Amino acid sequence: MTIPDMSDLYPAPFPQDVPLAPLQRLSLDKLLHHDPAEAERLTEVCTDTGFFYLDMMDHPMGRKMWEDACVAVRSGIDVLPRVPMAEKKAFKAPADIKVLDRGYQTGFVKPDGQPRDSEMFMVPAYEVFTKTPNNSFEPPAWLSQHMNSFQRAMVSGNRVANTILSVLEQNLQLSAGSFTDLHRLTDSSGDFLRVLRYPAAEADDGKPDNARFPAHKDAVSIAMLFTWVGGLQIADPEAVHQAQGGPVPEESWRWVQPLPGHAIVNLGEAMEIFSNQVLRSGLHRVVKAPGPQVAHDKYSVLLVVRPRDDTLMQSFQSPVIPQEEGEKHRESEVMTSIEWGNSKIRRLQDHIDKTFTERSGKAFALDRSWKQGKVEAV
Ligand SMILES: O=C(O)CCC(=O)C(=O)O
Numbered sequence: 176m177t178i179p180d181m182s183d184l185y186p187a188p189f190p191q192d193v194p195l196a197p198l199q200r201l202s203l204d205k206l207l208h209h210d211p212a213e214a215e216r217l218t219e220v221c222t223d224t225g226f227f228y229l230d231m232m233d234h235p236m237g238r239k240m241w242e243d244a245c246v247a248v249r250s251g252i253d254v255l256p257r258v259p260m261a262e263k264k265a266f267k268a269p270a271d272i273k274v275l276d277r278g279y280q281t282g283f284v285k286p287d288g289q290p291r292d293s294e295m296f297m298v299p300a301y302e303v304f305t306k307t308p309n310n311s312f313e314p315p316a317w318l319s320q321h322m323n324s325f326q327r328a329m330v331s332g333n334r335v336a337n338t339i340l341s342v343l344e345q346n347l348q349l350s351a352g353s354f355t356d357l358h359r360l361t362d363s364s365g366d367f368l369r370v371l372r373y374p375a376a377e378a379d380d381g382k383p384d385n386a387r388f389p390a391h392k393d394a395v396s397i398a399m400l401f402t403w404v405g406g407l408q409i410a411d412p413e414a415v416h417q418a419q420g421g422p423v424p425e426e427s428w429r430w431v432q433p434l435p436g437h438a439i440v441n442l443g444e445a446m447e448i449f450s451n452q453v454l455r456s457g458l459h460r461v462v463k464a465p466g467p468q469v470a471h472d473k474y475s476v477l478l479v480v481r482p483r484d485d486t487l488m489q490s491f492q493s494p495v496i497p498q499e500e501g502e503k504h505r506e507s508e509v510m511t512s513i514e515w516g517n518s519k520i521r522r523l524q525d526h527i528d529k530t531f532t533e534r535s536g537k538a539f540a541l542d543r544s545w546k547q548g549k550v551e552a553v
Pocket residue numbers: 369371388393400402406407459460461474475477
């Protein structure tokens with residue numbers, strides 16, 4: 176299978192002397208055909224690291240998604256470095272709406288108006304596919320000519336995510352549709368497409384402020400990442416377990432090498448909740464690109480699916496899912512998907528603000544208009 180020319184997206188080689196995360200490569204074609212051995216491998220990785228490479232080139236649906244991701248990233252390359260910061264920042268998530276599924280975000284901005292560590296924008300899936308009077312998403316002018324490419328990528332992403340969810344529900348002995356019915360493109364949910372840019376940096380100095388995107392687990396069901404330059408790292412799950420919610424030791428971070436034609440897929444924390452921790456979500460972060468790649472901008476396209484807004488965030492009943500303790504999870508205490516997403520994102524953003532404050536020695540809070548909305552304090 177030939178892969179279209181993408182040499183512009185791979186500006187320098189990924190170094191061969193860095194410790195790599197031991198990720199399995201799974202086949203989309205085999206998963207689509209519910210190949211029993213591949214379904215077993217998927218379940219194994221999802222109960223271990225929760226991260227895997229998905230070979231997109233062995234099925235037309237995957238090839239289309241890969242091509243859509245390449246078009247989407249080129250849209251990001253076209254707009255992000257040249258649109259003035261004030262214009263980008265004007266793309267805000269309105270208050271009291273969904274959880275960080277739209278808008279532009281950046282951290283520290285340098286005097287030349289360029290972000291120092293990272294910047295990203297999100298486009299919401301539901302609103303671009305379902306126009307109703309109460310739901311009137313309008314992209315900013317600088318994104319409007321790229322909306323078709325984003326829409327195509329979101330359709331592909333939803334299909335691929337549902338392929339994975341369908342295998343997982345079967346392997347967890349749940350009835351068909353248990354997961355997939357919660358992730359339809361046409362239902363209101365916090366699904367989005369994100370384009371990220373991490374500007375080129377000075378050489379890697381090994382200091383903690385190498386961090387570009389702090390350690391986190393995704394507040395989603397499935398995240399599919401397309402990226403061409405290194406920087407993504409996954410923590411060894413054993414070290415995460417030992418750290419008991421605290422920071423994991425530096426030496427337990429492993430690099431993920433971007434592979435042409437492959438998505439880097441990871442389960443989000445929603446899947447841990449639905450399976451009462453049988454399925455696992457992996458802790459990851461982004462640091463400065465390794466070796467010679469550090470001198471180049473890194474871009475990523477992230478496509479995520481989240482459970483429908485009204486989904487109760489609790490575990491499913493199945494012979495292979497251990498029961499939750501009854502008292503802990505009375506119906507009235509269970510959050511809906513939208514409440515849960517809000518609380519997760521708010522916690523992560525508060526953590527980012529705290530880190531910025533510690534680093535810069537003065538109070539710092541990034542501009543986040545959505546915080547004024549219906550977000551519950553956690
Ligand atoms: O850009 C990357 O490599 C990872 C981004 C990420 O983890 C996220 O957006 O949640």
